[in-house]
Structure formats: structure tokens, C-alpha cells
Amino acid sequence: MLAFFWPGVAHYDTIAQYQQVVSGAYYDWHPPAMARLWSLFHAAGWAGQGPMFLLQTALYWGGLGLLAAALAHGGARIAALAVLALGLWPPFLGWQAVVVKDGQMAGALLAATGLVAWKRLAGKPLGLALPAILALFLYAVLVRANAVFAVAPLAVGLLTPWRWQEWPSRALLIGAATLAVLALSPAINQRLLGAEPSGVETTQPIFDLAGIAHRAGPDAVPLVPSETWRRLEAQRCHSSILWDIFSTGKRCDFLQQGLTGQPRQAIVAAWLRAIREHPAAYLSHRLAHWNATMRWFVPWHFPQAVPQAASLPNGFGLASPDPQVAAYDRVAGWLANSPLGAPILALAVALAVLALARPAHSVAHGLAVPLALSATAMELSFLVVSIAGDWRYHLWSMLAAGLSAILLLTRPLPRRAARIALAGIALVALTSLGARLMLPQVGDAYEALIR
Incomplete structure (x- = not known):
């Protein structure tokens, strides 16, 4: 190996x-x-x-x-x-x-x-x-x-x-x-x-809040203006599969940017309140995500399963294995x-x-x-x-x-x-x-x- x-x-x-x-x-x-x-x-x-x-x-x-x-x-x-x-x-x-x-x-x-x-x-x-x-x-x-x-x-x-x-x-x-x-x-x-703290602990609440708002309506999460939720819907930003779509540099990062400056406690409090007030929407969102990550009712070709065969381009000299690994990883x-x-x-x-x-x-x-x-x-x-x-x-x-x-x-x-x-x-x-x-x-x- x-x-x-x-x-x-x-x-x-x-x-x-x-x-x-x-x-x-x-x-x-x-x-x-x-x-x-x-x-x-x-x-x-x-x-x-x-x-x-x-x-x-x-x-x-x-x-x-x-x-x-x-x-x-x-x-x-x-x-x-x-x-x-x-x-x-x-x-x-x-x-x-x-x-x-x-x-x-x-x-x-x-x-x-x-x-x-x-x-x-x-x-x-x-x-x-x-x-x-x-x-x-x-x-x-x-x-x-x-x-x-x-x-x-x-x-x-x-x-x-x-x-x-x-x-x-x-x-x-x-x-x-x-x-x-x-x-x-x-x-x-x-x-x-x-x-140093990076704010990673807010990714879970933001991901779930977007899922709840998608299912329960733009007024379900008062922390974020309803216009933002409508924009998310119009641009088809909702995802129950991964949070990345909201991360900086991605096409729906305006949700993340709109929360910049909000105290972490306020985001977490809004998350818990949304779960309490809209349990069906939260449960639907989480079950949809769980199905995707457990890869149960999914198509045969579903992203993030094929092992990466070569190192991504980088400026640190982190090299790649020999090319034959690519053929092996296609089988894997x-x-x-x-x-x-x-x-x-x-x-x-x-x-x-x-x-x-x-x-x-x-x-x-x-x-x-x-x-x-x-x-x-x-x-x-x-x-x-x-x-x-x-x-x-x-x-x-x-x-x-x-x-x-x-x-x-x-x-x-x-x-x-x-x-x-x-x-x-x-x-x-x-x-x-x-x-x-x-x-x-x-x-x-x-x-x-x-x-």
C-alpha cells in the first residue's frame, strides 16, 4: 500500500x-x-x-x-x-x-x-x-x-x-x-x-436554518430577512445534502455574508427556536440529509464517493501518487x-x-x-x-x-x-x-x- x-x-x-x-x-x-x-x-x-x-x-x-x-x-x-x-x-x-x-x-x-x-x-x-x-x-x-x-x-x-x-x-x-x-x-x-476560533460552530445552525426556511416559509426564521430567504428560493440555493453551497465564494454565500456580525449565541438561539417552532420542517430536512449521507435512496453516481487519486494543485510541494492510482480508484x-x-x-x-x-x-x-x-x-x-x-x-x-x-x-x-x-x-x-x-x-x- x-x-x-x-x-x-x-x-x-x-x-x-x-x-x-x-x-x-x-x-x-x-x-x-x-x-x-x-x-x-x-x-x-x-x-x-x-x-x-x-x-x-x-x-x-x-x-x-x-x-x-x-x-x-x-x-x-x-x-x-x-x-x-x-x-x-x-x-x-x-x-x-x-x-x-x-x-x-x-x-x-x-x-x-x-x-x-x-x-x-x-x-x-x-x-x-x-x-x-x-x-x-x-x-x-x-x-x-x-x-x-x-x-x-x-x-x-x-x-x-x-x-x-x-x-x-x-x-x-x-x-x-x-x-x-x-x-x-x-x-x-x-x-x-x-x-484560533474560525466560526465553524455556526455552520450546522445555518445549514439547518436554510432547510427549515425552505420547508416552513420565509418567515420561519426572523433572524434572517424574509427577502433573503426568497432570494435563496429564487436562485435554487436550498440543499439538504451539504452546507458548502452557502460558504464564502460559492454562489449562495450571501446568506453567510448576511449573518456576518451576528453573535454566535444569536444564531444558535434562532436555530433552537426554529427547531422548536417548526419540528416537522426540521425533521424533514434532517431525514433528507441523512438519506443522502447514508446513500440509501440515491442514484448510482452520487458525488464525493470516488477516492481522490491525485493531490490537488498546491504551492507546498505536496505531490501525487503514480498515475496508475487513477484506474484503481475508478474501480474503488x-x-x-x-x-x-x-x-x-x-x-x-x-x-x-x-x-x-x-x-x-x-x-x-x-x-x-x-x-x-x-x-x-x-x-x-x-x-x-x-x-x-x-x-x-x-x-x-x-x-x-x-x-x-x-x-x-x-x-x-x-x-x-x-x-x-x-x-x-x-x-x-x-x-x-x-x-x-x-x-x-x-x-x-x-x-x-x-x-
């Missing part, structure tokens, strides 16, 4: 973060943990995206390798091979080659999972591996703004053996950890990691766009694992439950917290769901329950396939969503 994709692909976000590394000026639009870590390599004289690509690749395969080795050592050799095969699935490899926070998060969580599995499947305590596991969880939760929804259930479930009878206390602990991280993250990013993109690559299918698999797993009777099932719970919590969080539908946002969730299914199948399952679960998964896959065959194509390009 290192040889084929070297030196990794520089995404738009990659370049934005590397600019911070070079300039030494950090801001919190992207969580600064990745840029701060990157700056250590840069200060040591290793320029470019190579060191971060090496890091996320080593974490990715280190975690999968530890899990596969632990399964093979316990006699589950088919499961071990399945773990490696899952890691080789082209959409995963294609996106893991992009040096971006999603790949860093997935790598860190895979490495933590691998370390826990290496110990737990051998019946040993975590011991000296615990500090490394905690460090990996900490990095993962800091490297993406919404990572806590995946990390909290995974960490709580992996660090102590899972027991279903303890789920109320576990749920409270996961909820408390999630709220604590959400409350502390701004202070960590801005004070501890030295990032076709698979990512297919029903097999739909995040909704991964959610269905994770829910099936939660229904079928018996952690009291199997250590492997005890590892499967936290993985499935992590995938489920992350995917359901997009119902409330999400402003874009990029496929890469689901990289960890899809990996976690796949690994949980492999661990689940290491022991026989009740036939009737397994058939019901399989039927549910098949229903999701078939409805997803039907939508892809019947709906008009949008195209693979990002521009299709903002034109």
Missing part, C-alpha cells in the same frame, strides 16, 4: 491543514490535533504529506494485523483471513490513502482495537498496552469534531468486558463521556492546542457507489450484530458489540450533527461494522434470529439497489452539488 499510493493524496482539507503546519498559525475549522502532530514531522525536516500517510497506513494495517493474528492464534483462521480481506477492500484502501482526518481517525481506532483484541482474545489483561490504547483513543477523539460519537462507545466497551446486563450504567457512562468531550473540545482546541469508486458501499448497509450490519451477539459466551462477541455500537452511534449521529455527505465520513463506521460481523461469525448463531437479521440486511441492500437503478444520475463531481 505504501509503495502503490506513495506519498499519499493531498485532499483540499490536507492542503488547508498543511498550510497551518508551514505557517505555524492554527485555527479550529479542522481540529488542530492532526496539524499539531504533523508539525512535529515538519520541524524534524520531513516535509510533505509522506509522514502522515505512513502513520495512518501503519496504524491501519497494524490494527488489522493484530486482530487477524489474535484470531488466527485462537484457531479462527478463516476469520483472520476475512479481517485482512476487509482491509483490502478497494474503497477502504482508496480513501485510506488520502491524508485526511478520516484516515487518521480510522487508523487510530483500528490500532486501539487491534491492541485490545491481541490481549483479550488471549485471555490476558491489557497491562502495558493500556497507555498506548488510551493515547490512540485520545488522538481519535481530537482529530475529528464528531469522532466522540464513535470513540465513546468503543472505548467504554473495549476497556472492560462487555455485559448486556450492565447496559444502563454503560449507556450513562457513554453519554457522560460524549457530553464532556463536546463541552471541552473548544477549550482543548483553542487553549491547549493554540487554534464504482464499489463505493454501489449498494455494497452504502453506509446504510453498514448500519444494518451493525444493528444485526447488536441483536445477535452473546458476549457472555464469547470473547470475540465481547469485542464485536463495542465495534457495532461504535458504528451505530456514529451513523445515527448524522441525523443531528452533519452538514455534508462525503463517503469518507463513514470510513471508520463501515470498517467497524465489517469487523464486528466477522467476530460475530466466529461462533454458531441461532438460525431463526440469524435469518431475520439477514433478511433485514438484504432488504436494505435491495432497496438501495432499486434506487440506484431508477433514480436519475447526479454524477461523481463535487460541482454537481453546488452548481
Whole structure:
């Protein structure tokens, strides 16, 4: 993987973060943990995206390798091979080659999972591996703004053996950890990691306010003049897929500009009031977005699924892999766009694992439950917290769901329950396939969503 994709692909976000590394000026639009870590390599004289690509690749395969080795050592050799095969699935490899926070998060969580599995499947305590596991969880939760929804259930479930009878206390602990991280993250990013505030926290309210106004009428959000909402409608600016259409430089940025100078508290208050007064409009908007980001009822060619094969033009010397990567990523993109690559299918698999797993009777099932719970919590969080539908946002969730299914199948399952679960998964896959065959194509390009 290192040889084929070297030196990794520089995404738009990659370049934005590397600019911070070079300039030494950090801001919190992207969580600064990745840029701060990157700056250590840069200060040591290793320029470019190579060191971060090496890091996320080593974490990715280190975690999968530890899990596969632990399964093979316990006699589950088919499961071990399945773990490696899952890691080789082209959409995963294609996106893991992009040096971006999603790949860093997935790598860190895979490495933590691998370390826990290496110990737990051998019946040993975590011991000296615990500090490394905690460090990996900490990095993962800091490297993406919404990572806590995946990390909290995974960490709580992996660090102590899972027991279903303890789920109320576990749920409270996961909820408390999630709220604590959400409350502390701004202070960590801005004070501890030295990032300047960028106003990123207002993007979610603005995105939702536009969706509510589109459905409930121009007078639904008094914070913004009704003339602005009418202009948005006239210029067909509404989108339930992504916020970018309102960002600076895009054709509908006048909404963002009109809110310039408004206190953050006023925007958030207007958002909460609009949700309270127009719940049906809000729910319709959020479900439309969730369907798009989960890629359920969408056409086959839907933007932001094909892995980026070459680095974007930049002035920092961030190079591209060899040209053969483009052909590989076209295949990876076709698979990512297919029903097999739909995040909704991964959610269905994770829910099936939660229904079928018996952690009291199997250590492997005890590892499967936290993985499935992590995938489920992350995917359901997009119902409330999400402003874009990029496929890469689901990289960890899809990996976690796949690994949980492999661990689940290491022991026989009740036939009737397994058939019901399989039927549910098949229903999701078939409805997803039907939508892809019947709906008009949008195209693979990002521009299709903002034109």
C-alpha cells in the first residue's frame, strides 16, 4: 500500500491543514490535533504529506494485523483471513490513502482495537498496552469534531468486558463521556492546542436554518430577512445534502455574508427556536440529509464517493501518487457507489450484530458489540450533527461494522434470529439497489452539488 499510493493524496482539507503546519498559525475549522502532530514531522525536516500517510497506513494495517493474528492464534483462521480481506477492500484502501482526518481517525481506532483484541482474545489483561490504547483513543477523539460519537462507545466497551446486563450504567457512562468531550473540545482546541476560533460552530445552525426556511416559509426564521430567504428560493440555493453551497465564494454565500456580525449565541438561539417552532420542517430536512449521507435512496453516481487519486494543485510541494492510482480508484469508486458501499448497509450490519451477539459466551462477541455500537452511534449521529455527505465520513463506521460481523461469525448463531437479521440486511441492500437503478444520475463531481 505504501509503495502503490506513495506519498499519499493531498485532499483540499490536507492542503488547508498543511498550510497551518508551514505557517505555524492554527485555527479550529479542522481540529488542530492532526496539524499539531504533523508539525512535529515538519520541524524534524520531513516535509510533505509522506509522514502522515505512513502513520495512518501503519496504524491501519497494524490494527488489522493484530486482530487477524489474535484470531488466527485462537484457531479462527478463516476469520483472520476475512479481517485482512476487509482491509483490502478497494474503497477502504482508496480513501485510506488520502491524508485526511478520516484516515487518521480510522487508523487510530483500528490500532486501539487491534491492541485490545491481541490481549483479550488471549485471555490476558491489557497491562502495558493500556497507555498506548488510551493515547490512540485520545488522538481519535481530537482529530475529528464528531469522532466522540464513535470513540465513546468503543472505548467504554473495549476497556472492560462487555455485559448486556450492565447496559444502563454503560449507556450513562457513554453519554457522560460524549457530553464532556463536546463541552471541552473548544477549550482543548483553542487553549491547549493554540487554534484560533474560525466560526465553524455556526455552520450546522445555518445549514439547518436554510432547510427549515425552505420547508416552513420565509418567515420561519426572523433572524434572517424574509427577502433573503426568497432570494435563496429564487436562485435554487436550498440543499439538504451539504452546507458548502452557502460558504464564502460559492454562489449562495450571501446568506453567510448576511449573518456576518451576528453573535454566535444569536444564531444558535434562532436555530433552537426554529427547531422548536417548526419540528416537522426540521425533521424533514434532517431525514433528507441523512438519506443522502447514508446513500440509501440515491442514484448510482452520487458525488464525493470516488477516492481522490491525485493531490490537488498546491504551492507546498505536496505531490501525487503514480498515475496508475487513477484506474484503481475508478474501480474503488464504482464499489463505493454501489449498494455494497452504502453506509446504510453498514448500519444494518451493525444493528444485526447488536441483536445477535452473546458476549457472555464469547470473547470475540465481547469485542464485536463495542465495534457495532461504535458504528451505530456514529451513523445515527448524522441525523443531528452533519452538514455534508462525503463517503469518507463513514470510513471508520463501515470498517467497524465489517469487523464486528466477522467476530460475530466466529461462533454458531441461532438460525431463526440469524435469518431475520439477514433478511433485514438484504432488504436494505435491495432497496438501495432499486434506487440506484431508477433514480436519475447526479454524477461523481463535487460541482454537481453546488452548481
